[in-house]
Amino acid sequence: MIEAFPDRRDRLFGRERDIRFLQERARAPGLSFVVARPMMGKTWVLQEVARRLVEEGDFLVGYHESKGAESSHLLYTVADLYTRWLADSGLREQALSLWQRHRSGLVPKVGQMVGLLFEKLAGPQLPAGIGAVVRSAFDGLAEAQKDLLSGGLQLAPLAYDQAQSLTELVARVSDRRVVLILDAWEKSPSVRHEVGTLEAFLKHLDDWPDVHLLLAVRDPELEAAKPSDEALQQAKSLDRLSPAAQIYRMQAMDLDEPAEQTRLLEHLRSALPATREQSAETLLGWLDGYPGVLNFWTTEAQRLAITGADQLRNQAEDAHELRYSELAPLLAALDDAPLATAARLAFLPRLDAELWEALREPSLAGALDQTAIDLLTDRRLLIDERHPSFGHDTRHAAVRRWFIESRLPLMRRHAERLIESIACSITGFDSRSRPYCEALVGCAAIAEAIGTDRTVRCAIDAAHSGFRVHEPSLDPAFDQSFPKLLARSPRAAPLIANALNNRGAVKHERGDVAGALADYGAVIDLAGTPIALLAKALYNRGVARNERGDIEAAMADHGELIGLVGAPVDLVARALVFRGVAHGKRNELVAAMADFEAAIGLAGAEADVVAAARYHLGFAKDKRGDIGGAIAEFDAVIALVGAPVDLLARALIDRGNARYSREDLDGAMADFDAIVALAGASPSQVALALNNRAIAKFQHGDDDGGLADCEAVILLAEAPPDEVAKALYNCGWEKGRRRDFAGAMSAFDALIGLDGAPPSLLVKAHYNRGATRQTVGDPAGAAADFAAILALPGSAADVVELARQALAELQAHPRDAA
Missing domain, CATH: 3.40.50.300 (P-loop containing nucleotide triphosphate hydrolases)
Known part of the structure; x- marks a missing residue:
């Protein structure tokens, strides 16, 4: 509520x-x-x-x-x-x-x-x-x-x-x-x-x-x-x-106004009969502006126990020092069952309603005995009727401190049992598991402080991985401890499997692919691994194997996941897309399209996976020459609610290119316009769209618009070098066509000096700059450019031949060239 x-x-x-x-x-x-x-x-x-x-x-x-x-x-x-x-x-x-x-x-x-x-x-x-x-x-x-x-x-x-x-x-x-x-x-x-x-x-x-x-x-x-x-x-x-x-x-309570003093004193005397015999000056002196005194005086347990001035004064002193003098005798008087429950509650973080409901699950029956909780409430140790609580967290800390100082072996014993019980309650990985993981993480410091068994504490290390705190599970002690925990508590397998899966992902991100593969393999081989985690491990291992170039093994992992009964639909869909891409790279387009179509047909697949499947299906149809079918798939990606911005931009680019190939220049430019205006599109996607739009504009007769798009790419922050090189080349070409030879050579100069420029464009830039230099009467500069082409590795044969002919012509007739 x-x-x-x-x-x-x-x-x-x-x-x-x-x-x-x-x-x-x-x-x-x-x-x-x-x-x-x-x-x-x-x-x-x-x-x-x-x-x-x-x-x-x-x-x-x-x-x-x-x-x-x-x-x-x-x-x-x-x-x-x-x-x-x-x-x-x-x-x-x-x-x-x-x-x-x-x-x-x-x-x-x-x-x-x-x-x-x-x-x-x-x-x-x-x-x-x-x-x-x-x-x-x-x-x-x-x-x-x-x-x-x-x-x-x-x-x-x-x-x-x-x-x-x-x-x-x-x-x-x-x-x-x-x-x-x-x-x-x-x-x-x-x-x-x-x-x-x-x-x-x-x-x-x-x-x-x-x-x-x-x-x-x-x-x-x-x-x-x-x-x-x-x-x-x-x-x-x-x-x-x-x-x-x-x-x-925040300072002490502001009680300077007489009206506020009166309001406070009336409240006190109404709630706490013992205060009625005390003067306003005495009560305000004991309070000394500290709200904690009010809390100590007016809790249900103290309100009934305080009967005179000495108790009021003692409680006020305790409040200022954050002492809870009433706790020690109350705790010491408890019998075994309520004392055990109190120890477990003290070990846990302060309960809220959600954690309390989780701890009342049948799988944890007996961890917190309700009869004992009722007795602790009657004895005024627990004070919150909605869920068991020792009250303010300073009071909770005081109870915990009493157990550490007076009953440490008992607290340690019950803490270890509780950790194992909570670890074994994690049976799947959805929102139901979150309160249990949070409870374990919340116990980490106290579990170490009271010296709980290292084998049991590895459950807390495993829970940390759900919070992206991976160092505990990366510690070699974790690998020594978790098999022992599983030997005595096999139902903790889901928690350990999740930690190993997460650890594998961390190792993968850090470049330790062999370590990641070992962790994914351990999850797959672990008895008691839930289907969802088994599926995730198969998926992850397939991705890692693919990175190592072991395509067959990667496809085998994803194939096993696709056939795994009860595997999460979204992971099956992702495996289908991944396998489909692998088929596509091997030019097995029919098999690739079958995987993409299967992913699209899975009810419950996430929008980003459906978008990826449709995008790759469109790409495959385009490769097979089915331009209309490709455009239809790109249409579906663009219309899909929840499609990732990256895929949306890629679909717009490819649909624009497909429309361009059909000579639908207006449709192509509309798609490129949409990418340029798309919030979240990457600089490389915007640069590509601008370059493609520039070419369409040139063909459409809008030369000024095309040149403006090229210049926009050149000025675009974080545009990739290959797109900047394209823009510089087209800019130089257009300016040369307009006989703006200085502007053309400036663009070719910038392209030739650009780090990361594609070799094919470097060759063209040298050739065009050489031709421009020849036109403006710089035969030596022209010859240098044509000679540079002959020295550049990987130059296209036709351009090399043109450069050789131009260079020979310059050498044969230098004055004519001038």
Whole structure:
């Protein structure tokens, strides 16, 4: 269920100045860090800011509080933004309508994900179901950030361009400003990656809509265990980078106004009877402006236990020092079963609703005993009725600390059992597995600190690979440990197989193809590997073998995948396309076309695979002389929703060329126009389109337009040398035809001096420059060019013969040539 931001005005004191300041900050694009010690009220203040901004009607707000195990803090925050946006029926209808009318111009980098999301939301939706649909879509986006070589589950941090595109879509469609709130940013596992995104955001604010990011960061100076904190240091660095960034340090509650003091005291005396006997001065002195004292006094457990001044004062002192004196006697008095459950809860990261639901799955029955949880709740150790929680994370840390100091062997024993149970609960690689992987990653530091068995910890190393943190699984200790884990817990095979697949992809990317092949082979040979991961390993091994030139083995792997019962449709489609391309390279066009057609016919294949199959089918038809059939396939790629920009551009180029071959110059130029205007087309594709359009314009009689296109290629940043060379050659040819001999020679000079120019064009440039020099009375220069052609390796025989004749003529009649 989508919950509105809570209204805590009756319990939020002395924070009006902070709230108003942050509200004003949110009205301008930029970045604000809210920094304070624990229990100063950062979360309540940020949620109140969010509530007020939403209430104004001009803002959409995304919020996520890190629990320390998310694949991407920013991704979760943007997902929450989408959930809140699309939960509003009016805004959802507006979004769906605009998407249908203008989808081609909206967020091309994430268009496929958004398109699928909007398709799922097109019918009547209950608000409770929208969050699940959005989360599933964003899980898919995180996984889709991998290339075709990546392993199974890969929950990568949100890339800068995706973050920009996704927020831009919300702002443009809703016509509202966007605020993203990343709470407890210091816990985020993706701080380093997100710093890069935030730095790019600050440097390119003009590229974004009206977006403000609010990040809560705990000040570590008062935590002895963390004398320095990466998040705070990064915040200081970003604060220095741009005036649009600011660190805002939250101070003590502002209780200077008598009315605010009265409101606070009335609340206290209503909620906590023991305070009624104390003077205002005494209570305010104990509080000393620290909200943590209110938390200590008014939790359910303490509210009932505090009966007098001594207890009030002691609790206030504990709050200021972040001590939880009540925990030790409560924990020490527990019997074995509830103590074991408390140890497991202390070992885990703080639970949220999603992880709690995952841990209640039948496969984990007994890991967290409900009877014991009820007893812990009755004893006031657990205080959250929605899911088991020790409360604020400082209290959770205090419980964990008690176990380490007082019951370490017990905690270690139950931690090891819990790690294995969670590892064995990962049976497939979809969104269901994400909470388990996040839980394992969230336990990494404590598992090492309490000395859990290395064999068991390799499950945590394997889970890290799902977050693109591969160093643990690349450690030789991982290879020594995972066979032992599988020997005692065979049901952990899916987790290990996923890590090996991911590790193989990393080795492949780093150039260690032999190591990658070994890892893919291990996945294929591993008993208990799920079909989906087996399919991915076969696909990846086929790609790696193809790179090594072992085409037959590559096609055999992809053939095995194609015949694998239960293999994911999308991977079967990709294997068909890959095998079809291999057939095509061997000029086995009938077999290639059969594979492409089979991929197109697979229900459930992703849009990018269908686009690739149709594109290659069109290419094969063109090679067979079926120009009409080729154009039809390119038409289908261009019309396909979710087709990658690269394939869209390639289809436009090839359709333009096919139309040109049919002497449909207008149609060809329309396609080349479309590429030049296509957002996301590469410089090489734009340069090729401009060159082709120039030739079409020359044939159409638009010589000025053709020359302008050639000059546009020459000036295009990052245009490849071969396209620049073509443009320079055509530019020189056209200027020579116009008798602008100086301009022609300048173009040929530039081509001859161009690094990476194709040899065939160098030969032509020398010949034409020689002819031009001969025309303007420079026989020596002309002779030098013709002689250069004879010395250039690989020169075409006809041009060599022309150069030899011209050189002989110059040598025989030098004065006539002059």
